[in-house]
Amino acid sequence: MTVQVNLSKYLEQEYEIEHEGQRYRLKPLKAWVLKPRNANRGIVIGLFKLPNGKTVRKAIGKVQVQ
Numbered sequence: 001m002t003v004q005v006n007l008s009k010y011l012e013q014e015y016e017i018e019h020e021g022q023r024y025r026l027k028p029l030k031a032w033v034l035k036p037r038n039a040n041r042g043i044v045i046g047l048f049k050l051p052n053g054k055t056v057r058k059a060i061g062k063v064q065v066q
Contacts, residue, residue, distance in 0.1 A: 005063055007031045010044055015060055017048050024050060033063055040064065 010031045017024045028046030035042030044061035 005033050005044065007033075007044070010046065010060055015046065015048075015058070017050075017056065017058055019050060019054070019056055024048075026050070028060065031060065035063065 011028055014025045014027050017026055026048045028048055030047040032045055033042050034045050042063040043059045044063060045057050046060040048056050048058060050056060
């Protein structure tokens with residue numbers, strides 16, 4: 001079973017990201033769904049590029065399979 005999620009709405013929003021004690025308001029560069037096999041739920045992961053050049057991944061949403 002595949003999960004159909006509109007990821008464009010996640011890419012348009014800004015998220016507050018905390019990394020090493022600093023807080024940033026950033027839009028993700030990329031987003032994807034991470035869903036374990038045989039699970040009813042999944043999460044949306046966002047890839048963020050920090051101003052200092054580092055790249056981090058953070059969970060930005062939840063997905064419920066119907």
